[in-house]
Amino acid sequence: MMKTVKIFQRKYHLAELIAKITCCILLIYSILPHRFASHYDYIRPEDIPEALVNQVTTNISQQHMEECHYESIIEENRYMYIPQFSDEVLKPEEILPGGEYYPEDCRARYSTAIIVPYRQREQQLHKFLSYMHNYLRHQDIHYRIFLIEQYDQKPFNRAKLFNIGSMIAAEFEFPCLILHDVDLMPLNLGSLYACTQLPRHMCAALDMWRFHLPYRGLFGGVVAIRTQQYRTINGMSNMYEGWGGEDDDLFERLKSRNIDICRFAPHLNEYTMLRHKPEKKNENRVALLRSGALRFNTDGLNSLVYTEKDRRIHSLFTHILVQT
Amino acid sequence: MTTYDYIAVAQRAEEEESRTNPSTLCCEYIDREQQRFHILGICCNCVDLDSAFTSFITCQRVDASNRRNMLLTFQDRLRIPWRGGAKRISMEAIIPGAVYPLVLGLAALNEITSYIMLGSIVVFLGYGHQYVKRNHIKTKFFFMWLLWSVMYMIAGLQFAVPLLELLPEENLILVVMGCLSGYLLWLTRKHAFACHDLPSRTDDDLADITEATAAEEEEEAAAHTALLIDNDSPIRSQKTRSSSHQTNMCHVCRKYVSARTIHCHVCNACIMMQSHHSYWLDCCVGQYNMRFYNAGMIMGILTLLFGVYLTLTAICHPLLIGRIWNIPVTFPDDCSEVFNEYTLGLSYVLSLYAIIMIIYQFCNLLVQVLKCTRGPYFIIGDMSQPFSKFYKKLSA
Numbered sequence: 042m043m044k045t046v047k048i049f050q051r052k053y054h055l056a057e058l059i060a061k062i063t064c065c066i067l068l069i070y071s072i073l074p075h076r077f078a079s080h081y082d083y084i085r086p087e088d089i090p091e092a093l094v095n096q097v098t099t100n101i102s103q104q105h106m107e108e109c110h111y112e113s114i115i116e117e118n119r120y121m122y123i124p125q126f127s128d129e130v131l132k133p134e135e136i137l138p139g140g141e142y143y144p145e146d147c148r149a150r151y152s153t154a155i156i157v158p159y160r161q162r163e164q165q166l167h168k169f170l171s172y173m174h175n176y177l178r179h180q181d182i183h184y185r186i187f188l189i190e191q192y193d194q195k196p197f198n199r200a201k202l203f204n205i206g207s208m209i210a211a212e213f214e215f216p217c218l219i220l221h222d223v224d225l226m227p228l229n230l231g232s233l234y235a236c237t238q239l240p241r242h243m244c245a246a247l248d249m250w251r252f253h254l255p256y257r258g259l260f261g262g263v264v265a266i267r268t269q270q271y272r273t274i275n276g277m278s279n280m281y282e283g284w285g286g287e288d289d290d291l292f293e294r295l296k297s298r299n300i301d302i303c304r305f306a307p308h309l310n311e312y313t314m315l316r317h318k319p320e321k322k323n324e325n326r327v328a329l330l331r332s333g334a335l336r337f338n339t340d341g342l343n344s345l346v347y348t349e350k351d352r353r354i355h356s357l358f359t360h361i362l363v364q365t
Numbered sequence: 366m367t368t369y370d371y372i373a374v375a376q377r378a379e380e381e382e383s384r385t386n387p388s389t390l391c392c393e394y395i396d397r398e399q400q401r402f403h404i405l406g407i408c409c410n411c412v413d414l415d416s417a418f419t420s421f422i423t424c425q426r427v428d429a430s431n432r433r434n435m436l437l438t439f440q441d442r443l444r445i446p447w448r449g450g451a452k453r454i455s456m457e458a459i460i461p462g463a464v465y466p467l468v469l470g471l472a473a474l475n476e477i478t479s480y481i482m483l484g485s486i487v488v489f490l491g492y493g494h495q496y497v498k499r500n501h502i503k504t505k506f507f508f509m510w511l512l513w514s515v516m517y518m519i520a521g522l523q524f525a526v527p528l529l530e531l532l533p534e535e536n537l538i539l540v541v542m543g544c545l546s547g548y549l550l551w552l553t554r555k556h557a558f559a560c561h562d563l564p565s566r567t568d569d570d571l572a573d574i575t576e577a578t579a580a581e582e583e584e585e586a587a588a589h590t591a592l593l594i595d596n597d598s599p600i601r602s603q604k605t606r607s608s609s610h611q612t613n614m615c616h617v618c619r620k621y622v623s624a625r626t627i628h629c630h631v632c633n634a635c636i637m638m639q640s641h642h643s644y645w646l647d648c649c650v651g652q653y654n655m656r657f658y659n660a661g662m663i664m665g666i667l668t669l670l671f672g673v674y675l676t677l678t679a680i681c682h683p684l685l686i687g688r689i690w691n692i693p694v695t696f697p698d699d700c701s702e703v704f705n706e707y708t709l710g711l712s713y714v715l716s717l718y719a720i721i722m723i724i725y726q727f728c729n730l731l732v733q734v735l736k737c738t739r740g741p742y743f744i745i746g747d748m749s750q751p752f753s754k755f756y757k758k759l760s761a
Binding site: 076306307 | 523528529530531532533535536537540544678679682683684685688691693695
């Protein structure tokens with residue numbers, strides 16, 4: 042039996058050689074970057090004003106004032122996550138009924154509908170509304186917060202609530218949609234709540250993931266997308282009940298239409314997540330994701346079936362109660 | 366005709382040698398009764414076990430010698446395939462591999478068990494280390510415990526820590542630092558034998574032995590006097606030795622040794638400029654490996670610190686301190702939820718164990734620094750004498 046191997050004028054025992062090769066392979070495998078967080082291309086802070094889409098609703102465009110400037114907001118990137126911003130709304134008289142605001146000393150260049158799917162999270166909702174109103178008014182944009190509450194006992198269908206919210210936002214002629222989770226809050230003021238030409242992933246630096254992006258296909262949490270673009274991709278799928286999968290389905294829809302996504306620089310994208318009990322996971326999400334390509338044109342806005350139970354105009358938000 | 370005879374004689378001798386002593390395969394071994402066995406026959410031909418079992422069945426008392434032989438047979442049969450014959454596994458190598466994951470697995474259940482189990486590990490290892498140090502016991506237990514600890518920490522980093530939250534650059538830094546510290550500690554073990562002050566067979570040494578046997582009391586007094594002399598370097602001590610002929614003497618090795626050479630009862634050798642016998646590396650730290658030992662300790666502390674930082678900021682809620690070169694620098698803020706998931710609890714417990722290791726290594730390094738007051742050689746050793754002296758002693 043050949044027990045030794047001669048390599049480069051040196052004799053190695055076969056077992057020793059196999060052990061050394063195995064150690065080298067394991068070492069190389071441990072360095073490979075595919076198991077770790079991803080770096081991503083991003084829009085530089087100086088290019089952000091050009092990348093944003095200047096579109097407002099009709100009533101804002103009719104104002105006769107000088108346009109607002111946003112370069113200093115992006116450059117300064119003020120840290121906003123202070124406790125008093127989450128406790129109560131400062132100067133609530135500036136906010137119009139229905140949770141709408143536009144700046145009075147200059148004309149806003151961006152109009153945004155912030156759509157929040159919601160069910161049974163009162164404590165987070167209170168923190169979210171207080172903080173977001175205190176935060177967004179410093180951005181000098183026109184916005185309105187729509188809270189879409191699922192008013193039944195079925196599993197939570199986040200994507201369907203976004204579809205419903207986008208329909209209602211289209212009624213109000215909002216050109217830009219922010220698909221926002223109720224437990225995510227931006228840390229820095231530079232994350233402008235406006236739409237870019239491409240759909241934008243806003244919470245790419247989440248504190249739950251050490252402010253890194255786990256993988257480039259992640260498109261969840263907070264997403265900014267133009268209303269017309271959202272209609273082009275037929276919205277989101279209505280079949281993802283429970284937690285998980287609908288974000289990746291949205292990403293696949295955009296990819297199938299050759300629509301790329303974009304992100305701001307990491308120091309503008311920092312978000313924090315409020316602590317809560319994990320949701321029940323959707324066991325069918327992998328199967329639904331695999332067959333998603335077959336349903337892009339049939340499952341979405343054109344197959345949306347819901348019953349609007351009530352529509353309430355609160356002082357801080359527009360409340361839509363629906364049955365799915 | 367003559368060359369043909371020589372070749373035939375050589376071939377015949379080689380055949381006889383191969384017939385009498387065939388080389389053992391990797392699964393065969395020679396047991397303590399000098400018989401050849403295969404590793405698959407581990408349960409066959411065990412006379413002591415049979416007799417003990419027979420005594421047990423027939424309600425007789427098992428002899429003490431029978432019990433001891435049974436245990437010896439059991440230890441003798443624990444083997445793994447190795448080059449040149451199956452290698453025997455000692456209990457010192459198996460026990461850490463079994464106890465360590467069991468203890469940490471129990472510690473990862475909740476917060477109370479983690480403190481209890483880690484505290485008991487510290488107490489047990491501390492008492493064991495003091496016991497073997499006081500009695501000069503030669504054991505590989507602590508070395509194997511260190512190896513198993515490192516292997517389980519690597520496995521925990523690969524499988525329990527959520528790797529999607531770490532950057533590839535951070536992982537690369539950790540791997541490079543880990544390999545560097547491992548290499549330095551391996552160099553420490555490799556150069557440990559070079560520190561042995563081996564007995565040389567020269568005429569001077571024979572004269573020394575003669576004098577020792579002739580006037581033992583006089584030599585003891587001379588040794589005591591020489592120990593009081595505070596020589597700074599072995600070069601000077603060499604000169605002193607050659608001139609006065611009455612320098613330090615090791616009674617165990619029966620030879621004269623240079624200054625700062627201490628006899629290690631575990632290694633059974635005189636160690637030049639010995640600092641201490643490291644049970645964790647199973648070797649003495651002396652003249653030629655002290656710099657590698659200290660560098661390996663420093664690099665080990667840094668590696669463990671970086672690993673603990675990555676692990677805790679990944680499994681706990683991180684607080685953003687700032688950004689350096691656009692890389693977020695975080696600090697673990699709230700670790701109260703790590704025990705809700707078992708893998709995160711295991712990562713947390715491994716991090717706590719790594720913190721204990723960091724503290725222990727830092728204390729040891731502090732001891733080395735305090736020894737520096739006696740002389741700077743306890744930090745970097747002395748590499749001025751070449752290895753040729755070591756090889757000359759070996760060849761002699």
